[in-house]
Amino acid sequence: MFDRKRYNFYSFKIHSDFYSVLEDKLILAGLCESKRLVNFFMEKKLSRGKMKRSVGRLLIKFKRPICAVMMLIFLIFWIRDGRNQGSPHGILNQSAKESSVRFPRSLLDSYMGHEHNGKDRWTWTPSWIRSLYKGSQDPEIVIILAANEGGGVLKWKNEQEWAIERISIDNKKAYAKRHGYGLTIKDLTVAKRYSHEFREGWQKLDILRQTMREFSTAKWFWWLDMDTLIMEPQKSLEEHIFNGLYNITDRTLENFNPLNIELDIPYVNYEEELNLLITQDCGGFNLGSFFIKNTEWSKLLLDLWWEPAHYEHNHMIWEHKEQDALEALYSSEGWIRSRVGFLPLRTINSFPEGACSEYGGDKRFFYDDTEDDFVVNMAGCNFGRDCWSEMQRFSLILEQKSKKWYNKIFF
Amino acid sequence: MALRPKSKLKSGSKKKWSISPRVNNIFTKEFGLTVGKSVKPLGILAGITIFLYLCSSIFSYRNASRKQYLPEHGYYMNEMPAKSSLIFPPIEHMPVLRELGIGGLYNTRTDLEGNKGYVLKPEDKPLTDEEKKKTTDQVLLVKKSFLDHGKWVYKKETPSPEIVIVTLIDFELSELETVFNVVQNRVDYAQKQKYAVYIRWIQEFVPMLQRQNLRTDYEYAKPLIMRAAMHAFPKAKYLFFLDHESLIMNLDISLQQNLLDPKTLEIALLKNTPVVAESNIRTYNHFQVKNTKMIIPQSPQGFLDMSAFVVSNDLYGKAFLEFLMDKLYTTYDWESFSAGVGHLLQWHPHILGKTALVHQKLLAAPVNPNPPSEEEGNNSDKELDPYYYTEGDLVVSLKGCRLKGTCTQDLRTFYEKVRIH
Known part of the structure; x- marks a missing residue:
């Protein structure tokens, strides 16, 4: 359904950027990805319960990337805060x-x-x-x-x-x-x-x-x-x-x-x-x-x-x-x-x-x-x-x- | 420093929170507890953090117990609750008071520069009823009653009179009969219109006056008594000051109808008129009648007539009166009290914007010094005199009678007309 390789590439990108200043684009890309996913499921016209289950399964599957993205967002906020001291x-x-x-x-x-x-x-x-x-x-x-x-x-x-x-x-x-x-x-x-x-x-x-x-x-x-x-x-x-x-x-x-x-x-x-x-x-x-x-x-x-x-x-x-x-x-x-x-x-x-x-x-x-x-x-x-x-x-x-x-x- | 990362954490953990219940649900349904155990603690932790965060923000407000401060008080610290909304001193004490004189009523104190002055004791305790019964010394009773009179306050919650009529009476210059007539006149009007009355001896304000001399500072007692009346009737809406040389001549018209109603006020209002004669500062053309806080009559010659004025019992009224009674202001060598008020209005646009200057006849109609002769009188009956007192006006002002020495007589003549038998 969702290919693993792509995800790995994704996480790699995150890593490589982690040490430089992160761009907003990345997050946007992440958002787009998830949107596409939803569309994908919608197209398949899965019943509600099924969809729920599959979303859940997805979440389990990608709990690490999700955690990582969260961490990243948090860090970005934090770092920016530090920069904006005036x-x-x-x-x-x-x-x-x-x-x-x-x-x-x-x-x-x-x-x-x-x-x-x-x-x-x-x-x-x-x-x-x-x-x-x-x-x-x-x-x-x-x-x-x-x-x-x-x-x-x-x-x-x-x-x-x-x-x-x-x-x-x-x-x-x-x-x-x-x-x-x-x-x-x-x-x-x-x-x-x-x-x-x-x-x-x-x-x-x-x-x-x-x-x-x-x-x-x-x-x-x-x-x-x-x-x-x-x-x-x-x-x-x-x-x-x-x-x-x-x-x-x-x-x-x-x-x-x-x-x-x-x-x-x-x-x-x-x-x-x-x-x-x-x-x-x-x-x-x-x-x-x-x-x-x-x-x-x-x-x-x-x-x-x-x-x-x-x-x-x-x-x-x-x-x-x-x-x-x-x-x-x-x-x-x-x-x-x-x-x-x-x-x-x-x-x-x-x-x-x-x-x-x-x-x-x-x-x-x-x-x-x-x-x-x-x-x-x-x-x-x-x-x-x-x-x-x-x-x-x-x-x-x-x-x-x-x-x-x-x-x-x-x- | 410490709180910043916390609030950031919240934004992250919030997201976790929104996911975890869903995840948990599926876990428990589909995969059993084995997988659930690994994620649950995280969700619980996030939940607890958010819960604590919310709690802390709620409790920080609740814990805010305010510091204790003294309640509002007037010049005296100890006050007495009045049972009636008609507060006036016992007039029968007048002869004894006159005998005692101001010197006998107050203690004097000499300051370092050698200036003698009367002092008012703020901590003075009122005489209790028991003490009054025990005391046989009539003079002491009179003296205490004089000193205690300023301690009356009317603080009943409901139904408080909306308007208070305030008058200063004088036991030195006036005759007993005059004082009696004036007080009775106010009480009659107040009872008829369900207003309150707040009358005090002007001598009660001597220690607070700048020069402690009633002959020069007579008018400066007006803001003092008005402010005291505000304190004594905290629930009243308006206070109406009326000089002791004025009489209410029409007991049937209420102030609400005659004056405070925006429609009436709009007609009586002086717009685009110099605040005082020959001033460059004019009253506002776009004056908002509904925002009126002070009403002051202006004579046709352009002088502010402070023998009768209305002040609302709110922030504006308080500021207006306290500014006028401030020593900073009274020490300035004003030509007269009303010149001081005129100055205040000219220099402070915010106050002027809330002060309605009205025709003198509305609040303090003066008596025509040259009354029209009989024949002319017939004509003027048809045409109302625009300046001087005519029958039906609310108030007649006998200003200047003291110079002529006709106060007692004039007041008697007018009082006979409105006397309730």
């Missing part, structure tokens, strides 16, 4: 070997080329499975990445800044693609439009509002500054945050209150759902990485956040503008407090040692690769620290982490 492959190895990085720009060009090729070759990623059961293409979670923060007009970006931007963007791109999230990169250069008013630095709110309109079906938005890296790209946000949201968040400041904000104010209803997830660093609220839900509450908050009367009074005290404004609103208004949750800094916003340096050794703040912190935020690295070297360091860690044992065998 780690800056290659360049950083090179740049690490060279003592001084003189041409990161050109190096990055080659990286971009690689990424481009990668796109065509690796389209069949696990997000394919995701899209199957989610049905729609509209992402539920959208990552907002802020580019050109506070710059653009007053000075030229240097090579290293370009490099940081590329690495950071690719890191998020790969992450969003892998888990089926949306990614939007928002340019903050327009900031300077406000440079002679008091609105400078506030366009974060405008961007959030605009993005909410743009992705009106999304549930959550994740704001990320440019100087961040997702260190555990295999963790999905659902798995890391949203499935256990109410367990990992703190709704009061009881446990950690660097600003000494009053703990209890009137009219706070902690039974309301969480709409804003932020972290606190050593100096108070940190908005380098935070989540905001697409709700009426959020829209209202974004509308009321900027208030000229508040700002006129406080612009000398409010050093971090929108951060301070949120702190002030949080300390006095119950409707805001009702829906704000605090994540531990290290869940979505770990710091390198340079930030909050006066708290060196404090486990609450700093990135620890042995504990698999999710995101590192090189907050304030452009104030007297070296952004590029920090970015290099964490990219290397990321790459080492994404290496798997079988990478050594196959690649």
Whole structure:
């Protein structure tokens, strides 16, 4: 019925390809084969029971090839997963070997080329499975990445800044693609439009509002500054945050209150759902990485956040503008407090040692690769620290982490 | 890291699962147990793995027990459940309260900079009935009743009144008779329309006010009492603030008919009108009446009349009121409270989109300072005065009577017209 020789040839082919990168064609061929088989039986017009029996017999006969094909499919998925880490492959190895990085720009060009090729070759990623059961293409979670923060007009970006931007963007791109999230990169250069008013630095709110309109079906938005890296790209946000949201968040400041904000104010209803997830660093609220839900509450908050009367009074005290404004609103208004949750800094916003340096050794703040912190935020690295070297360091860690044992065998 | 291969495994094992039962079936039927034994464990193993995987995902949600937090409370931590939906203070205490004065009702505290201020004790416990019986000191009873009044909350599940009428009364400036008339007027209307009443002494809010001075901060107590009323009637849908210089003149028309019905509101709505006089910001032309959360009357001169306004008891109402009572906002040197509200509406489009500005006559019809003479009066009877109070309007507002010193008298005149004998 089915000739054995052919099967042997088939398995041989599998073997020969096993050590090279497997092509999708092979699987397709396998599928075609089985289709032909079915047709063959249909033609013979076997009765149902007979057919069942013969299918069963076939399955027994070819249980080994079937097992092998399964193994192969599994392996292909696994290996592709490993490849799609979004780690800056290659360049950083090179740049690490060279003592001084003189041409990161050109190096990055080659990286971009690689990424481009990668796109065509690796389209069949696990997000394919995701899209199957989610049905729609509209992402539920959208990552907002802020580019050109506070710059653009007053000075030229240097090579290293370009490099940081590329690495950071690719890191998020790969992450969003892998888990089926949306990614939007928002340019903050327009900031300077406000440079002679008091609105400078506030366009974060405008961007959030605009993005909410743009992705009106999304549930959550994740704001990320440019100087961040997702260190555990295999963790999905659902798995890391949203499935256990109410367990990992703190709704009061009881446990950690660097600003000494009053703990209890009137009219706070902690039974309301969480709409804003932020972290606190050593100096108070940190908005380098935070989540905001697409709700009426959020829209209202974004509308009321900027208030000229508040700002006129406080612009000398409010050093971090929108951060301070949120702190002030949080300390006095119950409707805001009702829906704000605090994540531990290290869940979505770990710091390198340079930030909050006066708290060196404090486990609450700093990135620890042995504990698999999710995101590192090189907050304030452009104030007297070296952004590029920090970015290099964490990219290397990321790459080492994404290496798997079988990478050594196959690649 | 750890979970990734697991989920991959699942995709593989799932396929095994779909095959193995079929295979097993045939095995047991056709080939007996000898062949079955070799494959069965594999199928069972795959089954168990999938079962465990599914279980783990179910249980991870169930285990999520939420942390315990304090329940919502107002300025006082200890609250008393009210039996009646008509919450108003004992007016007969007025003479004693006046004697005591604000200084006698609150403790004062001096801060580091030497500023004296009245303090409110959030942990203050209400006087129990037994204690009330034991106490013979009338002054203490009055004082405690004053301090406990803010602790009443009406939390009955059903059937809760839909609308709460909120009024501030003053034991220092007003006459006993005026206060009595005002309270009775609200209660009459509430009973007729099955609404609730939430009336408090304005002096209860002195410790919460920025300057703790009722003469300058009088109006800033309005958002405070409104927010307290929201907390006291969590099931109510709308809250209607009415100044103590206003009287409800038409007890027969309900707010639902007169105001909240989208069709009525559509007519009364001011579209494409400057939010405040000479403002560049205009109310929306495409205002969605059904989304209305706040209703504020605007005078023909273009000023927001905050002597009567409606706020819905939801997210928007809370945000609107809490923003207005925030110290960040009240410390700004506003010309008046209504100028502050005007600013809020002009700068925050999301709030403006939910706020209906309506003709003043609808909610707070002012009295014509130059009433038409008898002959002209006959004419104006046929043509309704578009601005000033005419018979049949819901509310008459006696704004400005304090300057003239005619409040008691005017209120008496109008009250006589609606008095239920």
